[in-house]
Amino acid sequence: MAERLLDIKDLxxxxxxxxxxxxxxxxxxxxxxEGEKVGLVGETGCGKTTTxxxxxxxxxxxxxxxxxxxxxxxRQDVLKMVxxxxxxxxxxxxxxxxxxxxxxxxxxxxxxxxLMEAIKYSSIQDGxxxxxxxxxxIQTLQDVALPDPERILENYPIQLxxxxxxxxxxxxxxxxxxxxxxADEPTTSLDVTIQDQVLRLLGVLVKEKETSxxxxxxxxxxxxxxxxRVYVMYAGGMVExxxxxxxxxxxxxxxxxxxxxAVPKLTGEGIAEGISxxxxxxxxxxxxxxxxxxxxxxxxVCKKERPPFFNARDDHQVACFLFKE
Amino acid sequence: xxxxxTADLSRRWEKVKKSWYKFSKNPLSIIGATIxxxxxxxxxxxxxxxxxxxxxxxxxxxxxxxMPPNLKHPFGTDxxxxxxxxxxxxxFRFSITMGVVVITLAAPVGITLGLIAGYMKxxxxxTVIMRLTDIFVAVPPLVLAxxxxxxxxxxxxxxxxxxxxxWWPWYCRMVYGIASSIKNEFFVQAAEVTGAGKxxxxxxxxxxxxxxxxxTKISLDMGWVILIGSALSFVGxxxxxxxxxxxxxxxxxxxxxxDQWWIAIFPAIAIMFIVFGFNILGDGIRDMLEVxxx
Amino acid sequence: xxFLKFFARRLLHSIFVLLGLSVLVFLIARVMPGDPARxxxxxxVPEEIVEKYREDLHLNKPIYVQYYYWLIxxxxxxxxxxxFTKRNVADDIREFFPATLELILFTGIVMSTFGxxxxxxxxxxxxxxxxxxxxxxxxxxxxxxxxVFAILFLLLFGYILNLLPTIGxxxxxxxxxxxxxxFITIDSLIAGNLVAFFDxxxxxxxxxxxxALGPMAQEARITRSSMTENxxxxxIALERSQAIPERRIMTKYLMRISIIxxxxxxxxxxxxxxxxxxxxxxxFNWPGLSRYGINVMMRxxxxxIVAVIMVIGLLFLIVNIIxxxxxxxxxxxxxLGAERSK
Numbered sequence: 001m002a003e004r005l006l007d008i009k010d011l012x013x014x015x016x017x018x019x020x021x022x023x024x025x026x027x028x029x030x031x032x033x034e035g036e037k038v039g040l041v042g043e044t045g046c047g048k049t050t051t052x053x054x055x056x057x058x059x060x061x062x063x064x065x066x067x068x069x070x071x072x073x074x075r076q077d078v079l080k081m082v083x084x085x086x087x088x089x090x091x092x093x094x095x096x097x098x099x100x101x102x103x104x105x106x107x108x109x110x111x112x113x114x115l116m117e118a119i120k121y122s123s124i125q126d127g128x129x130x131x132x133x134x135x136x137x138i139q140t141l142q143d144v145a146l147p148d149p150e151r152i153l154e155n156y157p158i159q160l161x162x163x164x165x166x167x168x169x170x171x172x173x174x175x176x177x178x179x180x181x182x183a184d185e186p187t188t189s190l191d192v193t194i195q196d197q198v199l200r201l202l203g204v205l206v207k208e209k210e211t212s213x214x215x216x217x218x219x220x221x222x223x224x225x226x227x228x229r230v231y232v233m234y235a236g237g238m239v240e241x242x243x244x245x246x247x248x249x250x251x252x253x254x255x256x257x258x259x260x261x262a263v264p265k266l267t268g269e270g271i272a273e274g275i276s277x278x279x280x281x282x283x284x285x286x287x288x289x290x291x292x293x294x295x296x297x298x299x300x301v302c303k304k305e306r307p308p309f310f311n312a313r314d315d316h317q318v319a320c321f322l323f324k325e
Numbered sequence: 326x327x328x329x330x331t332a333d334l335s336r337r338w339e340k341v342k343k344s345w346y347k348f349s350k351n352p353l354s355i356i357g358a359t360i361x362x363x364x365x366x367x368x369x370x371x372x373x374x375x376x377x378x379x380x381x382x383x384x385x386x387x388x389x390x391x392m393p394p395n396l397k398h399p400f401g402t403d404x405x406x407x408x409x410x411x412x413x414x415x416x417f418r419f420s421i422t423m424g425v426v427v428i429t430l431a432a433p434v435g436i437t438l439g440l441i442a443g444y445m446k447x448x449x450x451x452t453v454i455m456r457l458t459d460i461f462v463a464v465p466p467l468v469l470a471x472x473x474x475x476x477x478x479x480x481x482x483x484x485x486x487x488x489x490x491x492w493w494p495w496y497c498r499m500v501y502g503i504a505s506s507i508k509n510e511f512f513v514q515a516a517e518v519t520g521a522g523k524x525x526x527x528x529x530x531x532x533x534x535x536x537x538x539x540x541t542k543i544s545l546d547m548g549w550v551i552l553i554g555s556a557l558s559f560v561g562x563x564x565x566x567x568x569x570x571x572x573x574x575x576x577x578x579x580x581x582x583x584d585q586w587w588i589a590i591f592p593a594i595a596i597m598f599i600v601f602g603f604n605i606l607g608d609g610i611r612d613m614l615e616v617x618x619x
Numbered sequence: 620x621x622f623l624k625f626f627a628r629r630l631l632h633s634i635f636v637l638l639g640l641s642v643l644v645f646l647i648a649r650v651m652p653g654d655p656a657r658x659x660x661x662x663x664v665p666e667e668i669v670e671k672y673r674e675d676l677h678l679n680k681p682i683y684v685q686y687y688y689w690l691i692x693x694x695x696x697x698x699x700x701x702x703f704t705k706r707n708v709a710d711d712i713r714e715f716f717p718a719t720l721e722l723i724l725f726t727g728i729v730m731s732t733f734g735x736x737x738x739x740x741x742x743x744x745x746x747x748x749x750x751x752x753x754x755x756x757x758x759x760x761x762x763x764x765x766x767v768f769a770i771l772f773l774l775l776f777g778y779i780l781n782l783l784p785t786i787g788x789x790x791x792x793x794x795x796x797x798x799x800x801x802f803i804t805i806d807s808l809i810a811g812n813l814v815a816f817f818d819x820x821x822x823x824x825x826x827x828x829x830x831a832l833g834p835m836a837q838e839a840r841i842t843r844s845s846m847t848e849n850x851x852x853x854x855i856a857l858e859r860s861q862a863i864p865e866r867r868i869m870t871k872y873l874m875r876i877s878i879i880x881x882x883x884x885x886x887x888x889x890x891x892x893x894x895x896x897x898x899x900x901x902x903f904n905w906p907g908l909s910r911y912g913i914n915v916m917m918r919x920x921x922x923x924i925v926a927v928i929m930v931i932g933l934l935f936l937i938v939n940i941i942x943x944x945x946x947x948x949x950x951x952x953x954x955l956g957a958e959r960s961k
Contacts, residue, residue, distance in 0.1 A: 087862045098857060460640050463636045463936065464890075464932045465892075465894035466891070560897070596767065
């Protein structure tokens with residue numbers, strides 16, 4: 001049995017806010033093997049970014065709290081690591097691309113400063129000289145198809161377009177040759193025309209460097225094209241997971257089915273339906289399955305217990321009492 | 326038509342209730358509001374609240390002069406035998422009045438000019454108004470107030486006029502910033518296209534977007550105006566003796582430092598409290614209305 | 620190149636504002652009721668002399684002519700005679716300005732360094748006790764007028780504890796070091812006179828602190844909120860995920876961007892200090908421009924009033940330009956504008 005690169009077990013995360021506690025993650029389970037391209041799909045606010053950030057331990061921990069759960073990276077629990085070990089993981093193990101490249105780049109430092117700094121601290125090779133770092137920086141900029149890399153090094157983020165900024169973020173993430181890449185909605189804030197370009201570039205690079213990737217998105221279309229396996233997330237928990245093709249062929253969880261129906265077809269037939277109801281209030285989430293207020297197949301047990309993953313089919317799991325056997 | 330109006334009103338009321346809920350959750354804001362409420366009440370009801378209301382004017386009783394704080398006079402008495410606490414309560418009247426008058430005059434003028442200049446950004450109207458504003462803010466506010474006050478005869482009224490004169494530009498500037506940035510927003514353009522008059526656009530479309538910062542600023546400003554007013558009276562350019570004004574009292578008391586410290590210290594603390602109260606209140610209002618740093 | 624254009628525009632704007640200010644003050648000064656010439660010379664002087672004085676001051680001519688004469692003089696550096704000191708206003712200013720400048724600079728250094736330091740401490744220990752302490756202190760500091768601090772210090776350090784001198788710039792038994800800059804501290808260092816240096820410093824502490832505490836509190840608050848806000852931003856999270864040492868992130872990447880709002884406010888706070896200095900100089904009998912200003916204002920000494928306001932306005936303008944340049948230096952978004960924003 002191949003070793004799991006990443007294994008998140010029963011992760012609970014809550015945030016202390018003014019009016020109480022937001023119980024955001026309610027027992028998240030996710031795993032992946034080396035070399036996979038896994039998708040994490042869900043609507044805005046379901047906890048995808050929180051999950052991602054917790055893997056790298058870059059959640060602001062005073063307002064955030066992790067009362068329960070384990071995150072195993074290469075069989076070591078990230079949550080129990082000491083700072084030195086975490087730094088090593090961040091340097092060579094995992095890297096991340098953030099959703100909004102404008103917010104992810106420090107506006108008062110040049111691209112060169114930030115990129116070279118990232119290389120300096122994250123690179124596999126220790127003790128690189130400044131010139132070598134600069135050469136590497138230029139190389140990575142070329143890898144993401146940015147023209148005139150020397151000039152870009154001297155630029156500030158404000159002087160570049162959104163697409164360029166995201167490419168730079170991709171460059172920074174891949175420059176360090178990490179084993180796991182977490183791409184949090186890398187194309188959401190970009191123009192539609194650029195989205196495709198960037199995704200394709202990402203695909204090529206990931207393949208070249210054999211990086212295992214988690215692609216977080218709210219777009220089913222992107223997931224379908226880009227990933228091999230998918231997790232569907234709702235309100236702080238995974239509701240379904242399967243191989244991508246399988247999921248799109250037969251979505252089993254009521255939420256997933258609702259999602260599929262909500263996407264208008266290119267062929268123009270039928271009417272896209274929304275899912276009635278709203279995402280729960282994290283201050284007072286519903287008991288049991290968090291989807292139960294909106295579920296067309298709700299049963300009494302759904303309101304009392306939280307459904308674990310049930311094996312519905314081969315390599316296809318659903319967190320729903322409908323599939324209890 | 327009537328239906329939309331009631332729906333509109335009930336929605337507004339919901340907003341108000343929500344804002345109030347948020348405000349009341351913040352303990353500091355409640356403290357600020359309480360402090361201000363107490364001070365305003367003391368000011369209004371000074372003749373009844375003060376233990377020795379007659380001490381507020383010219384009153385002399387050398388038997389009880391210069392007494393340190395005791396049971397009969399909790400804040401002590403000054404060299405004329407006047408009860409300091411009573412005088413402070415009456416002093417609140419001047420402070421609050423000054424704040425109210427100055428802001429009531431300065432804010433509308435400044436806001437209107439700022440709206441006009443912001444909406445007509447790029448035209449000569451804008452240039453003229455903003456250059457005028459620039460001239461007024463070229464010197465520190467206190468300096469200009471001192472100069473104007475000193476040139477006119479010192480009195481409470483003149484002090485108020487002087488402070489008003491140098492206060493309006495700050496409202497103008499703030500509103501100008503907001504107005505000029507939203508004048509290109511779609512809802513404004515929509516109004517223009519449907520033929521709405523300039524006055525309508527300025528007061529019905531743009532102005533409501535400024536309410537948050539304006540109210541925050543007004544609350545914070547009350548404190549500052551009172552501070553400046555007390556500074557003016559401190560140098561003798563505001564209220565004249567024997568009128569009890571907090572600034573004058575501090576100045577008078579300064580002469581008798583350090584022995585009869587209470588004559589100056591209690592009015593000074595009173596000033597601090599007023600400003601403190603308005604500051605916290607203003608912060609609370611800002612949080613409640615979710616305004617960015619004003 | 621853009622920078623020069625920006626600078627030139629600012630300069631032009633400033634000149635315009637100064638001129639406008641002079642017109643404004645001039646108008647206010649001349650509009651007041653009463654007869655300045657008579658007031659200057661006193662009631663016992665015969666009318667002919669008063670009339671001659673009026674002629675000299677062009678008081679009988681229309682106001683724009685009066686302004687014209689004033690402007691010509693001002694450009695040459697001649698602001699007329701002071702009725703108060705009976706000598707050239709320009710000389711008065713030359714004598715008193717350095718004292719105020721020294722005080723203001725001292726205040727400025729104290730308020731910016733300690734203000735930022737306190738803000739950093741508060742942000743570092745956000746929501747723990749150091750933060751709460753700093754917050755409460757800042758609140759009190761912001762709400763207390765400088766003259767109240769002045770009086771409290773006078774009482775505490777001057778009289779009760781008898782630690783610090785209460786009057787003037789230098790103890791009366793010491794000789795003033797030869798004037799090079801007009802700053803007692805610098806001049807005494809230049810002359811190698813350490814006794815005078817420390818004495819001058821001792822005199823600076825109370826008035827300087829009284830003026831500095833308010834803005835210091837303000838700077839601390841702004842720095843703190845700016846830092847805590849920026850800590851939530853994605854670029855900090857990204858830097859952490861790149862294994863950059865936390866310490867480096869705090870001192871380099873967080874600092875530079877968080878300081879920008881603080882520096883921007885420094886200019887305004889500096890201005891308010893110039894105002895409060897009027898009272899503080901009075902309380903400490905500090906022989907500076909502000910004390911001179913109050914005196915001439917009380918005596919309706921028009922030439923001097925106008926000159927003092929112009930000097931203060933000029934100082935404020937220069938400080939603002941410096942602050943703008945520093946902020947533009949720190950923040951590329953400002954100096955490069957939105958060239959290609961997306």
